[in-house]
Amino acid sequence: MMKNAVEVADLVVRRGGREVLRSIGFTIERGSVTGLLGPSGCGKSTLMRSLVGVQQLTSGTVKAFGEEAGAKALRSRIGYVTQAASVYDDLTVTENLNFFAKVLGVNKGEVAEAIDAVDLRSHADVVVGQLSGGQRSRASLAVALLGDPDLLVLDEPTVGLDPVLRRDLWELFHRIAARGAAVFVSSHVMDEADRCDRLMLMRDGVIIADDTPLRICEKTRTDDIESAFLALVEGAGDQS
Amino acid sequence: MNPRITFAVATRVLTQVRRDHRTAAMLLVLPCLLMTLLWWMFEESGAVFDRLGPGLLAMFPFIIMFLVTSVTTLRERSSGTLERLLAMPMGKLDFLVGYAIAFGVVAAVQSALAVALSVGLLDLDVQGPVWLLTVVAIADAVLGSALGLFVSAFATTEFQAVQFMPAFVVPQILLCGLFVPRDQMPTVLEKISDVLPLSYATDAMQTLTRTAATGDVWQDVLVVAAFAIAALGLGAATLRRRTP
Numbered sequence: 030m031m032k033n034a035v036e037v038a039d040l041v042v043r044r045g046g047r048e049v050l051r052s053i054g055f056t057i058e059r060g061s062v063t064g065l066l067g068p069s070g071c072g073k074s075t076l077m078r079s080l081v082g083v084q085q086l087t088s089g090t091v092k093a094f095g096e097e098a099g100a101k102a103l104r105s106r107i108g109y110v111t112q113a114a115s116v117y118d119d120l121t122v123t124e125n126l127n128f129f130a131k132v133l134g135v136n137k138g139e140v141a142e143a144i145d146a147v148d149l150r151s152h153a154d155v156v157v158g159q160l161s162g163g164q165r166s167r168a169s170l171a172v173a174l175l176g177d178p179d180l181l182v183l184d185e186p187t188v189g190l191d192p193v194l195r196r197d198l199w200e201l202f203h204r205i206a207a208r209g210a211a212v213f214v215s216s217h218v219m220d221e222a223d224r225c226d227r228l229m230l231m232r233d234g235v236i237i238a239d240d241t242p243l244r245i246c247e248k249t250r251t252d253d254i255e256s257a258f259l260a261l262v263e264g265a266g267d268q269s
Numbered sequence: 270m271n272p273r274i275t276f277a278v279a280t281r282v283l284t285q286v287r288r289d290h291r292t293a294a295m296l297l298v299l300p301c302l303l304m305t306l307l308w309w310m311f312e313e314s315g316a317v318f319d320r321l322g323p324g325l326l327a328m329f330p331f332i333i334m335f336l337v338t339s340v341t342t343l344r345e346r347s348s349g350t351l352e353r354l355l356a357m358p359m360g361k362l363d364f365l366v367g368y369a370i371a372f373g374v375v376a377a378v379q380s381a382l383a384v385a386l387s388v389g390l391l392d393l394d395v396q397g398p399v400w401l402l403t404v405v406a407i408a409d410a411v412l413g414s415a416l417g418l419f420v421s422a423f424a425t426t427e428f429q430a431v432q433f434m435p436a437f438v439v440p441q442i443l444l445c446g447l448f449v450p451r452d453q454m455p456t457v458l459e460k461i462s463d464v465l466p467l468s469y470a471t472d473a474m475q476t477l478t479r480t481a482a483t484g485d486v487w488q489d490v491l492v493v494a495a496f497a498i499a500a501l502g503l504g505a506a507t508l509r510r511r512t513p
Contacts, residue, residue, distance in 0.1 A: 081356045085511045104358040115349035119288045131277035
């Protein structure tokens with residue numbers, strides 16, 4: 030089995046005359062939870078869209094499991110959660126999942142499993158439009174879990190969630206990774222950093238650090254990722 | 270294309286319509302109310318109702334499906350569900366044809382009611398087979414859906430989507446032969462009306478009321494269907510998996 034789930038090389042994305050991603054390259058291995066941290070507007074979502082194959086690239090390559098991102102063969106292997114909850118407001122949680130399960134050709138039995146995984150069983154028959162923001166994004170996350178994808182690309186899935194639930198979801202991400210999938214999660218909240226096996230810090234379309242959370246702190250001689258981020262940014266400023 | 274996915278889209282859209290009681294009620298009741306209004310206006314002269322009624326039966330499904338589809342597709346585009354679907358094993362045609370089927374079904378029910386009311390209670394005089402009126406209406410509805418899907422690609426807000434209605438639909442209503450028979454219009458306008466699909470739908474409806482021969486009607490239906498397929502093709506071209 031190929032070890033690398035994702036291979037990105039020299040990726041540049043220009044949008045509206047601005048370089049959103051500036052020559053990014055990295056690989057993601059199976060079996061790990063990789064966090065992408067950075068302030069909002071730094072290019073996280075664009076990078077995630079590139080991995081899924083819905084972003085027009087200016088140059089560079091993005092491959093998943095050896096195929097070009099967005100290739101037909103990949104579409105049932107990648108679970109993707111966009112930043113806005115991409116579910117239908119006028120359907121119930123179960124109806125939403127049943128629909129996406131049919132599109133993916135996934136057994137209906139998995140629907141209940143996915144709903145349980147995001148702890149929405151008590152709201153399974155509620156119309157999504159009546160749920161809270163956090164519940165809606167969990168419904169959206171449940172869709173991405175359908176069909177046991179080999180790569181999960183999650184754009185800020187834990188925003189606005191209760192700390193207990195956030196912890197549970199991170200445990201879920203690790204269980205999914207332990208099964209052999211690659212999990213790629215973005216967040217703009219620095220305190221989620223410690224939950225990742227590996228961390229990529231991003232700013233202004235550039236990845237400024239890529240290592241385990243512990244080693245990033247060691248290298249920058251800081252105690253937490255927030256300070257490490259500051260140290261990295263200010264250090265870069267000194268050099269230029 | 271995959272029938273399982275196409276069918277999934279169609280049933281999902283129908284569930285959404287059913288869930289929204291107000292929309293569902295308006296889809297079914299409004300055409301009946303408007304037909305009744307028209308009948309009432311010409312209570313004294315049944316001949317006018319017989320002339321205008323069929324055209325209106327062609328127009329309702331077209332206008333309503335155009336509006337409903339352009340707004341719902343725009344919503345899919347802006348809510349991220351379309352992006353998610355296109356990142357899944359969903360063909361563009363699965364999406365479009367799924368929508369066309371769903372709104373075709375709605376149109377079938379809608380026009381069956383309107384036709385039954387017009388012919389049964391309001392004494393609309395129809396020489397041809399009555400069920401064929403419904404077939405024309407369905408073809409019309411699919412055409413409206415297809416055009417709605419297409420224009421939704423050019424709208425970034427729901428306000429804009431609604432504005433396409435006067436741009437795309439009203440000229441067709443004016444030129445379809447309902448107000449002035451098409452052969453009595455200035456030559457340029459007559460030529461223009463020759464390439465507008467609603468003209469053929471109206472022709473089909475009016476032929477049905479005049480004669481029992483159905484050859485011309487089927488020909489018109491085919492033209493409308495061809496327009497619908499072309500619009501679906503254009504709609505598919507506007508669905509991009511990769512967006513900037």
